[in-house]
Each structure stands twice: as structure tokens, then as C-alpha cells.
Amino acid sequence: MIRHIPNFITCLNLFFGCIAVVFALRGWLLFAVAMIIVAAVFDFLDGLTARLLKAYSQIGKELDSLADLVSFGLAPAALMHYEYTRVLSSKISYGFDPVSLSWELFSFFPFIIVVAAALRLAKFNVDTRQSEHFRGLPAPASALFICTLLVYVTTTPKWMPLFNTPYAIPLLTVLVSGLMVSNLSMISLKIKALTWRGNQIRFILLALSVVYIAFSFTYSWPWSLTLLLILFSYIVLSLFIWVFPPAYPAGDDKAGSGGT
Numbered sequence: 001m002i003r004h005i006p007n008f009i010t011c012l013n014l015f016f017g018c019i020a021v022v023f024a025l026r027g028w029l030l031f032a033v034a035m036i037i038v039a040a041v042f043d044f045l046d047g048l049t050a051r052l053l054k055a056y057s058q059i060g061k062e063l064d065s066l067a068d069l070v071s072f073g074l075a076p077a078a079l080m081h082y083e084y085t086r087v088l089s090s091k092i093s094y095g096f097d098p099v100s101l102s103w104e105l106f107s108f109f110p111f112i113i114v115v116a117a118a119l120r121l122a123k124f125n126v127d128t129r130q131s132e133h134f135r136g137l138p139a140p141a142s143a144l145f146i147c148t149l150l151v152y153v154t155t156t157p158k159w160m161p162l163f164n165t166p167y168a169i170p171l172l173t174v175l176v177s178g179l180m181v182s183n184l185s186m187i188s189l190k191i192k193a194l195t196w197r198g199n200q201i202r203f204i205l206l207a208l209s210v211v212y213i214a215f216s217f218t219y220s221w222p223w224s225l226t227l228l229l230i231l232f233s234y235i236v237l238s239l240f241i242w243v244f245p246p247a248y249p250a251g252d253d254k255a256g257s258g259g260t
Contacts, residue, residue: 003057006050010063013042017071024078027086029154032079033147039071040140065121072143073117079150080110084169091166109170116177117142123181134186137179137235141186145231146176152224179235185245186238201237208233 020035046064050056085092085107092107093100117139127135149172153163162168187201209230216226 002053003055005053006046006055007057007060007063009042009046009049010060010067013039013046013064013071014067016042017067017075020071020075021078024075024082027082029079029083029150032075033151036071036075036143036147039067039075040144043068043071043140061125065125068121068139069114069117072139073114073121076143076146077111077113080113080146080169080173081107083150083154084110087164087169088166103166106170110173112173112177113142113146113180116180120180133188133238133241136182136184137176137186137238139180141231141234142176142180144227145235146172148224148228148231152222152228155222155224184239185242187234187241201241205230205234205237 016035016039020032020039023032023035043064046060050060088103088107091100091103120136120139123135153159187205189202212221212226212229212233215221216223
């Protein structure tokens with residue numbers, strides 16, 4: 001029974017991801033984002049539980065990827081599709097007009113994220129280099145970045161005009177999808193030892209997160225802005241270690257390793 005506990009938690013990830021898809025297609029933005037965040041929590045817990053119980057299995061690895069594809073690929077893509085349909089509503093007549101039809105077809109552009117997430121997860125399953133760092137932006141991080149950005153922009157009037165242009169969501173789609181399928185080295189948050197050496201970037205990210213959270217309470221920042229800053233810092237710091245990889249002694253395989 002113990003070895004099935006992580007798989008059960010993974011199934012909860014998938015379950016809430018399915019609910020997020022339904023909420024997204026209904027236009028219930030905050031409910032959909034909440035379900036994606038819940039799925040992300042279960043995605044973290046299944047790996048943690050597997051490590052604590054030493055309950056690793058090949059089926060668990062594959063099940064995790066399938067759940068992540070729904071929760072962090074399909075769900076955020078459905079959110080962006082709904083929002084993009086709203087943005088393009090003045091251009092879509094739902095008839096046979098060629099111009100209207102082309103815009104309606106273009107509204108499905110955000111589903112490229114699902115394809116990128118599938119490629120990202122498949123690469124992670126077969127890439128043995130991703131022990132210390134990921135290669136490419138992890139699917140959960142990309143989903144949370146999209147969700148928090150959508151919530152922040154749609155609840156902040158000064159950003160709405162920029163977001164309501166026909167090209168904002170396609171550009172965001174290309175950016176996130178490109179980061180997922182890239183070979184850029186991204187930080188893995190797995191800390192194997194509480195030492196400064198080898199964990200410098202992780203501790204810096206943790207310190208920045210604490211600062212952002214403190215500022216959010218002090219200045220009443222919206223939670224979406226706080227989480228967005230944390231995720232943005234994660235991406236920037238990951239790009240930093242990709243450009244300036246840490247130096248390790250000869251034979252240490254950590255240098256240049258990458259992630260999901």
C-alpha cells in the first residue's frame with residue numbers, strides 16, 4: 001500500500017487539473033487558477049512523498065507526466081484560449097466570413113502550450129542530465145507564471161489595454177512555449193544538503209521570496225503580483241546560472257546540468 005501513496009497523490013493532481021480545465025472553459029478565471037495551484041501542491045507532494053517513503057516506480061514517473069500535461073499544459077492553455085476569445089470577440093462573427101474565421105482559428109493559438117508541455121515532459125522522462133537542474137522551464141512553473149500573470153493583468157486596470165491587444169497572448173504563448181522546449185538550465189528546487197556551496201542560487205531565490213512576501217503584507221500587494229515576482233525571479237536567476245554556470249571541481253557532474 002505504501003508504494004501506491006505517491007501515485008494516489010499524483011491522481012489528485014490530475015483530478016484537480018481536470019476541474020481547472022472545466023472552470024477555464026467556463027471563464028471562471030480565479031476558480032481555474034485556484035485548481036491549478038492545488039494541482040501544483042499535489043505535484044510537489046507526490047515527489048516529496050516518493051522520496052520520503054522511497055516508493056519510486058516507473059509507472060509513477062509516467063503517471064506524473066500525464067497528470068502534469070493536463071494540469072500544467074491543457075488547463076493554462078484553456079485559460080488563455082478563453083481570454084483570447086474574449087479579446088478577439090469584436091473580430092469574430094461566428095459566420096463564414098474569411099476574416100472572422102481566420103481570427104477564430106487564431107484564438108486556438110494558445111494550445112501550442114500543450115504541445116510544448118508534452119515535449120518538455122517527454123524530454124524530462126528520458127534525459128538523464130536533469131538531476132541537479134532542469135533543462136527548459138518546468139511545466140508547473142510555466143503554468144503558474146501564466147495563471148498569476150492573467151490574474152494580475154485582468155485585475156489591474158492600467159495593464160488591461162496592453163493585454164487586450166490581439167498580439168499579447170500569442171507573444172506570451174511563444175515565450176512560455178519556447179522556454180519549456182529550450183535547453184536553458186533552470187533551477188531545481190530539490191535541496192539535498194543545507195550547505196551554501198551548490199545551493200547559492202536556491203538560497204538567493206528563497207531570500208527574495210521572503211522579501212516579496214514581506215513587502216506584500218506591508219504594502220498590501222495583490223497575491224498574484226507577489227507570486228509573479230517570485231516566478232520571474234526564478235526565471236531570471238535560472239538564466240543567470242545558464243550564462244554563468246557555477247564552477248565545480250573536475251569530475252563533478254553538477255556543472256552545466258539542466259532541467260525539465
